[in-house]
Amino acid sequence: MNKMANLVEIKEQKDIARKTPIEIFPDPKIAVVLTNQQSGATNSPLVSVGDIVVIGQKIADSKERISAPVHSPISGKVIKIANVFNSCFEYPTEAIYIEGNGNKVKDKTLTPISEAELKDTSNEALIKRIREAGIIGMGGAGFPTSIKLSIPADKKITTLIVNGAEGEPYDTADERLMIEKTANLVRGVRVIRKLLGNPKVIVVTKESKVEAIPKLQEAFGKEPETQVIAKHLTYQQGDASVLQKAILGYEVPPGKRSYEMGTIVQNVSTINAIANAVFDGEPLISRVTTLNGDVAKPKNLLVKIGTPIADILSQNNINTKDIGNIVVGGVMMGTALQTIDAPVTKRTSSIIYFTKSTVKKDKKATACIHCGRCLNACPVRLQPIAIYNAVTKGDFAKAEKLWAKDCLVCGTCSFVCPSRLPLASTIKMARQ
Amino acid sequence: MSNESPNDLIVKPAPHITGSMSKTRMMQYTFFAILAVTIVSIALWSEVTTPSGWNLGLTVAIGALIAVGVAVAVDLLIGKVTSDSEVNTWSAAVFGLIVINCFSLGFPTMAVGLETGVPVEAPLVFYYIALISVIGIVVFKKVMSLAGRKLVNPAAAAKFLVLIPTLPTTLITAFHLKTGLLQVPALTAGIGATSIVGGNGAASFGTYLQSCYGLPSASSPASIESLMFLAKYHGWVGGASSIAVIIAGIALFALGRKYFKWKITASYLIAIAVLSLILSLMFGDVDLTTRLFFELFIGSSIFMAFFMATDPATTPFSGVGQIIFGVGLAVLTILIQTFMGFFGGSLLALLIMNLTVPLIDRVRIGKPFGR
Numbered sequence: 165m166n167k168m169a170n171l172v173e174i175k176e177q178k179d180i181a182r183k184t185p186i187e188i189f190p191d192p193k194i195a196v197v198l199t200n201q202q203s204g205a206t207n208s209p210l211v212s213v214g215d216i217v218v219i220g221q222k223i224a225d226s227k228e229r230i231s232a233p234v235h236s237p238i239s240g241k242v243i244k245i246a247n248v249f250n251s252c253f254e255y256p257t258e259a260i261y262i263e264g265n266g267n268k269v270k271d272k273t274l275t276p277i278s279e280a281e282l283k284d285t286s287n288e289a290l291i292k293r294i295r296e297a298g299i300i301g302m303g304g305a306g307f308p309t310s311i312k313l314s315i316p317a318d319k320k321i322t323t324l325i326v327n328g329a330e331g332e333p334y335d336t337a338d339e340r341l342m343i344e345k346t347a348n349l350v351r352g353v354r355v356i357r358k359l360l361g362n363p364k365v366i367v368v369t370k371e372s373k374v375e376a377i378p379k380l381q382e383a384f385g386k387e388p389e390t391q392v393i394a395k396h397l398t399y400q401q402g403d404a405s406v407l408q409k410a411i412l413g414y415e416v417p418p419g420k421r422s423y424e425m426g427t428i429v430q431n432v433s434t435i436n437a438i439a440n441a442v443f444d445g446e447p448l449i450s451r452v453t454t455l456n457g458d459v460a461k462p463k464n465l466l467v468k469i470g471t472p473i474a475d476i477l478s479q480n481n482i483n484t485k486d487i488g489n490i491v492v493g494g495v496m497m498g499t500a501l502q503t504i505d506a507p508v509t510k511r512t513s514s515i516i517y518f519t520k521s522t523v524k525k526d527k528k529a530t531a532c533i534h535c536g537r538c539l540n541a542c543p544v545r546l547q548p549i550a551i552y553n554a555v556t557k558g559d560f561a562k563a564e565k566l567w568a569k570d571c572l573v574c575g576t577c578s579f580v581c582p583s584r585l586p587l588a589s590t591i592k593m594a595r596q
Numbered sequence: 597m598s599n600e601s602p603n604d605l606i607v608k609p610a611p612h613i614t615g616s617m618s619k620t621r622m623m624q625y626t627f628f629a630i631l632a633v634t635i636v637s638i639a640l641w642s643e644v645t646t647p648s649g650w651n652l653g654l655t656v657a658i659g660a661l662i663a664v665g666v667a668v669a670v671d672l673l674i675g676k677v678t679s680d681s682e683v684n685t686w687s688a689a690v691f692g693l694i695v696i697n698c699f700s701l702g703f704p705t706m707a708v709g710l711e712t713g714v715p716v717e718a719p720l721v722f723y724y725i726a727l728i729s730v731i732g733i734v735v736f737k738k739v740m741s742l743a744g745r746k747l748v749n750p751a752a753a754a755k756f757l758v759l760i761p762t763l764p765t766t767l768i769t770a771f772h773l774k775t776g777l778l779q780v781p782a783l784t785a786g787i788g789a790t791s792i793v794g795g796n797g798a799a800s801f802g803t804y805l806q807s808c809y810g811l812p813s814a815s816s817p818a819s820i821e822s823l824m825f826l827a828k829y830h831g832w833v834g835g836a837s838s839i840a841v842i843i844a845g846i847a848l849f850a851l852g853r854k855y856f857k858w859k860i861t862a863s864y865l866i867a868i869a870v871l872s873l874i875l876s877l878m879f880g881d882v883d884l885t886t887r888l889f890f891e892l893f894i895g896s897s898i899f900m901a902f903f904m905a906t907d908p909a910t911t912p913f914s915g916v917g918q919i920i921f922g923v924g925l926a927v928l929t930i931l932i933q934t935f936m937g938f939f940g941g942s943l944l945a946l947l948i949m950n951l952t953v954p955l956i957d958r959v960r961i962g963k964p965f966g967r
Contacts, residue, residue, distance in 0.1 A: 589609030
């Protein structure tokens with residue numbers, strides 16, 4: 165059972181968004197595709213200004229193993245390669261600007277593999293497909309999925325956890341995928357199961373996702389060695405290692421990859437992208453993202469990667485004069501944009517809009533009152549305030565002794581702090 | 597931490613939402629909990645008229661206004677004249693309420709007619725309360741904050757400092773025993789029989805409690821249980837009614853369960869109960885409840901347990917630390933009251949325990965996730 169009684173409950177704020185079907189957002193006039201959206205090796209552009217590209221054409225890649233290419237989301241002409249502020253990095257990084265020409269021509273490099281062909285397809289070919297499709301962890305981490313699923317031959321994977329917890333408040337993209345693309349997720353899980361040597365599958369979701377639960381039970385009920393678990397999970401339990409504790413009971417030692425425990429945890433959006441890449445030959449050029457926050461109508465949008473966030477705001481009647489901030493990738497762990505010209509990336513699980521007056525309500529940080537709330541809120545049992553004090557004094561050796569490196573940067577300590585100290589971001593800084 | 601980006605977006609680090617509990621709200625909850633206790637004390641003590649002719653309830657009310665008013669005013673003034681001092685009105689107001697509630701007022705019946713030189717009556721007490729409030733906020737809140745963190749409970753430290761000159765006559769029983777002033781019995785002997793030491797009239801520790809805490813105008817003495825638990829008419833203002841303190845304290849903990857350090861209160865009270873029972877057995881008390889009720893429910897014990905020993909700034913941050921702190925506070929309190937004969941010794945115990953907090957905060961039981 166779940167012994168982590170101290171996990172902090174955070175309001176979900178998903179009531180409307182979770183009931184709103186996925187809507188296709190129109191292609192951008194100019195797509196701004198970041199050359200690097202993954203964690204790992206750095207990509208270089210494969211195109212130059214003036215080149216004509218088609219939908220799904222690879223436009224940037226790296227020769228390094230731990231990497232993932234990016235593809236053109238639209239058909240058109242490369243008009244500019246320049247740095248742009250974005251949600252993946254704290255500083256402007258290179259992006260390829262593509263002006264659309266309205267053509268529907270698709271790149272055919274990746275050929276669809278039928279479901280019947282799957283069992284005869286080699287694991288090497290599947291891993292190559294996942295890499296060539298540019299798939300990375302879409303839950304936020306951005307780690308290349310081809311690497312994550314390349315398990316050393318001597319390691320046996322016994323369990324695949326399908327992570328449908330979607331812990332971040334406001335976010336409902338995964339939830340809508342579980343409702344609307346259930347069959348596709350089943351196909352994706354089959355691919356991963358084959359890659360991992362047919363482990364048992366545990367599909368995990370929250371009991372609050374009432375529309376998704378029966379769909380998952382129905383679709384996965386017929387699959388071999390597959391179990392659907394819908395239980396109460398807190399925000400922190402959306403994290404892969406905390407989730408393993410909640411479902412399988414053990415704690416993954418920090419620094420150990422989860423496959424060393426015999427388990428792989430895969431996020432729903434990523435599984436959806438794997439299914440599209442394998443069976444439809446589609447590289448990762450679009451994703452579902454939730455538009456939520458102080459918006460009149462929360463939405464789940466199927467949006468092309470590279471779409472400027474400004475386009476999404478203007479087409480949803482959001483007054484740019486009243487923007488306090490735009491948070492991309494989750495209100496607990498995501499990034500506040502420096503500019504609304506930043507594009508959607510593979511990691512943009514949500515776009516949360518807060519008005520000026522909402523942001524102004526935030527209190528300034530004041531001195532610590534030593535209440536100790538952050539200590540019993542930390543899902544990995546660190547002492548956030550002690551690490552924070554060490555870091556602010558410049559004593560990084562002490563911060564390390566207090567296991568600062570184990571921090572998940574889940575933000576719970578900052579969330580609960582009555583003095584509004586930036587505990588999580590300070591500890592994150594010390595980790596780097 | 598935030599700054600404005602080129603198009604006026606407010607850029608700050610994650611997380612971008614916060615919980616509902618804030619420092620100000622914690623202070624507001626605490627303020628109203630202690631205010632409720634104060635109002636009960638005012639109501640109970642309005643029945644008492646002191647030898648100088650003052651109504652004791654009115655004395656508490658005026659004393660509370662002085663303590664809170666002085667604290668808030670000094671806090672604002674310091675905020676005005678210093679460059680970066682944090683003005684925290686609610687925190688100052690809470691401090692003011694604690695000052696009045698940990699002040700001893702009222703006149704034990706047995707002392708009527710004796711010249712004690714102790715400030716227990718208006719208008720003299722008003723000067724003392726104002727002085728404690730000023731010293732507490734300036735020296736123990738503001739100056740200590742400059743040094744990084746508060747080391748000791750400001751109200752306790754200021755009271756101790758201001759009242760040092762009167763300590764022998766008020767609290768140290770050894771002095772009483774020598775002078776035969778207040779017939780204070782020693783706790784280092786069995787309670788209940790005729791073991792009274794220094795006997796100057798009081799027949800037992802029980803009758804001592806009755807004459808100390810009873811309503812002076814009452815025709816017959818109330819039971820020890822009802823005095824200690826329901827209504828006392830002497831001692832700490834905040835301890836007038838133990839049950840009021842317990843109800844207000846538990847309500848406060850329930851409102852901010854994860855933010856208030858109820859583990860200190862719980863471990864302190866449990867340790868006090870266990871230790872006083874052990875002492876009862878050691879000294880051969882005839883009646884096991886008198887010592888227990890005395891140690892648990894005198895104002896300096898029950899009010900401190902809920903509202904002073906739980907002061908966030910001067911107590912350990914971890915749960916284990918809080919339990920160590922509560923037990924340590926109980927041990928010191930019992931030792932001081934029993935063997936030094938210093939009734940109200942929890943004040944000294946608290947100051948000592950406060951100083952151990954930086955050390956207790958280094959105690960860590962259990963390892964992080966997966967280690």
